[in-house]
Amino acid sequence: MLLFVLLSISGCSMSGLDAQTRQYVALYQLGEPFKDATDAQAVKLINTTSNSEQITLGGIIGLWDQRPALLDAALSKGFQPNQPISNRLFVSYPQNDFTKPSPLFAAYAVMPLPPIGSAIDNRAQLTPTMLVRDMTSFERLMAAGADYNPTTLNIALKVATIYGESPKLAEHLLAMGGNLQADLNADIPPLIISLASQGKPQMMLWLLAQGIDPNSRYSTPANRRYYDLSGGAPFYSYLLDATPLYFLPTYTPDDSSRKRAIEMAKVLIDAGANVNSTATFSYSIRNDNPITGWTPLHTYHIHLNQTYGNPELVNFLIANGANPQALTSKAQTPLQVTGLMERTQQQIVDLDNQRRRQIEQQNAQAKQQEQNDSGNIFGKVIAITGLTAVGAAASNTGVDSSSVVDIVGGGIADIMTDGRAGGLQQAQQRQQTQANTAAQNNTSTSLKPAANFQTETYRVSCPSGVSNDIPLRYKTQQCRTAMIDFAKAYSCNDYQRFEQVHAACDQACGSVNCLQE
Numbered sequence: 001m002l003l004f005v006l007l008s009i010s011g012c013s014m015s016g017l018d019a020q021t022r023q024y025v026a027l028y029q030l031g032e033p034f035k036d037a038t039d040a041q042a043v044k045l046i047n048t049t050s051n052s053e054q055i056t057l058g059g060i061i062g063l064w065d066q067r068p069a070l071l072d073a074a075l076s077k078g079f080q081p082n083q084p085i086s087n088r089l090f091v092s093y094p095q096n097d098f099t100k101p102s103p104l105f106a107a108y109a110v111m112p113l114p115p116i117g118s119a120i121d122n123r124a125q126l127t128p129t130m131l132v133r134d135m136t137s138f139e140r141l142m143a144a145g146a147d148y149n150p151t152t153l154n155i156a157l158k159v160a161t162i163y164g165e166s167p168k169l170a171e172h173l174l175a176m177g178g179n180l181q182a183d184l185n186a187d188i189p190p191l192i193i194s195l196a197s198q199g200k201p202q203m204m205l206w207l208l209a210q211g212i213d214p215n216s217r218y219s220t221p222a223n224r225r226y227y228d229l230s231g232g233a234p235f236y237s238y239l240l241d242a243t244p245l246y247f248l249p250t251y252t253p254d255d256s257s258r259k260r261a262i263e264m265a266k267v268l269i270d271a272g273a274n275v276n277s278t279a280t281f282s283y284s285i286r287n288d289n290p291i292t293g294w295t296p297l298h299t300y301h302i303h304l305n306q307t308y309g310n311p312e313l314v315n316f317l318i319a320n321g322a323n324p325q326a327l328t329s330k331a332q333t334p335l336q337v338t339g340l341m342e343r344t345q346q347q348i349v350d351l352d353n354q355r356r357r358q359i360e361q362q363n364a365q366a367k368q369q370e371q372n373d374s375g376n377i378f379g380k381v382i383a384i385t386g387l388t389a390v391g392a393a394a395s396n397t398g399v400d401s402s403s404v405v406d407i408v409g410g411g412i413a414d415i416m417t418d419g420r421a422g423g424l425q426q427a428q429q430r431q432q433t434q435a436n437t438a439a440q441n442n443t444s445t446s447l448k449p450a451a452n453f454q455t456e457t458y459r460v461s462c463p464s465g466v467s468n469d470i471p472l473r474y475k476t477q478q479c480r481t482a483m484i485d486f487a488k489a490y491s492c493n494d495y496q497r498f499e500q501v502h503a504a505c506d507q508a509c510g511s512v513n514c515l516q517e
Contacts, residue, residue: 020120023119024091027088030053032094034061035096039069042058046077047073055078057093058073059074059079059128060085060093060131061093063131064102064103064133066165068137075144081145085126087107087123087125090104099251101198106130106159106162109158109162109194109198110184111125111184113224129156130155132160133159134165135168150177153177153178155184156173160173162191162198162203163198164200166202166203167202170206180207180210181212190218196244199264208271214272215272215273215277217241217243219238219242224238233286234286235284235285235348236282236283238282240290242279243273243277244273245277246279248300249310250299250309251308252309252310252313265313275296275320276295276321276323276326277295277296281298283302283341284344285347291330291332292329293326293328296322300313300314301314302337302338303341305338305342322334452475453474454473457471458470458484460487470491476508478508482508483514485497486504
């Protein structure tokens with residue numbers, strides 16, 4: 001999200017961004033007009049826009065922020081209470097305070113997370129009926145035709161409990177038949193776990209009063225315990241058999257968020273939560289290194305070096321009986337695990353840098369190879385062009401066309417295989433065989449050159465090791481010299497001399513390709 005803010009502030013063009021980032025920026029920009037807008041401004045936007053997704057977003061904002069005017073406007077423009085909403089649209093929700101939950105948080109609290117490493121989440125799972133946080137919005141949706149079946153009712157109850165400002169709506173949904181302990185999905189945390197991390201202390205008080213165990217245990221689902229980093233190394237991050245006390249907010253950059261975490265801890269401890277419970281924790285790269293004997297105090301110590309850490313929470317837990325000398329299976333006290341997160345994250349950064357350098361090196365090598373290949377191909381094409389031009393001149397000597405084709409074709413084969421084909425050598429052998437046969441029969445394999453023309457075969461040897469035998473046809477020694485220079489330049493791809501040899505041919509032979517008439 002911060003990326004989008006920076007992009008919007010800087011006016012950065014999206015032309016240089018990859019496709020996925022452009023999608024995220026577009027989603028962010030969809031919600032930008034609602035940011036800091038008054039109710040009147042937001043309602044005007046909803047009423048005047050022809051973008052159906054912007055209307056839906058206006059309805060989502062009205063629901064989540066408990067702004068009835070926006071919800072009414074969206075309903076009047078076709079916002080449907082029972083219509084599933086794509087999760088990607090929740091990215092557009094304008095948010096200034098990232099310590100507060102958003103609709104996207106709600107989506108992933110009541111529905112399975114997308115596959116690790118997936119791109120934009122286009123799954124449509126939640127309907128407006130499931131996102132209600134207050135009675136006023138609930139009543140408006142009911143009037144618009146909201147349908148609550150057992151599944152939607154239990155999801156709505158979970159959302160209202162985690163994100164509600166008061167128990168009023170949750171109590172109403174409970175009275176409608178909702179089940180606080182409904183198993184919505186094996187891959188999502190139980191209600192009390194999500195409430196501990198995202199909700200309000202007064203809602204935890206209400207939930208515990210319904211008989212929910214403050215020492216309920218939860219383990220990260222097996223399919224979410226690790227994922228492969230971009231460089232291919234697995235990164236392990238999970239908790240096993242952890243209680244709600246492990247899931248208090250860890251991102252606490254201000255007094256308000258730190259205070260809420262402490263208040264949530266107090267509610268749980270007062271209800272009987274064990275401050276010295278133990279769980280299994282892993283936060284490692286390449287090899288899974290599970291640590292047993294991990295306590296809530298260990299959990300909050302690993303965040304202390306971060307600017308958003310909560311030393312007040314650590315002190316509160318110790319004051320309420322948490323053992324600062326508790327040892328893990330690695331023989332580490334809570335204080336000794338401080339910095340574990342930074343060390344692991346530094347390993348991730350180092351791996352990423354190593355991978356980036358490897359990619360840059362591979363790209364550089366590929367680019368160099370491409371340039372070399374391009375140069376070789378270019379040189380070969382130029383050499384073939386030159387060889388063909390010289391061959392064309394040879395055809396005017398009276399040598400039969402099949403011999404010219406044989407010689408030029410052999411030269412081309414040698415050029416394209418860096419001399420490995422032996423084409424010219426084979427052509428010369430064939431020419432010599434034909435000459436010997438002709439001599440025995442008192443005939444000649446070639447006609448006499450035209451009057452005033454001289455002919456010969458000249459071997460061009462290049463620094464690359466490739467040699468070509470070039471048939472020459474000329475009237476003057478000046479043209480012969482220019483033709484040899486022309487053949488050398490093109491056969492050896494001495495491109496810096498192309499212009500020079502063309503000029504010399506033009507002057508000596510009367511043709512830029514040394515084709516003397």
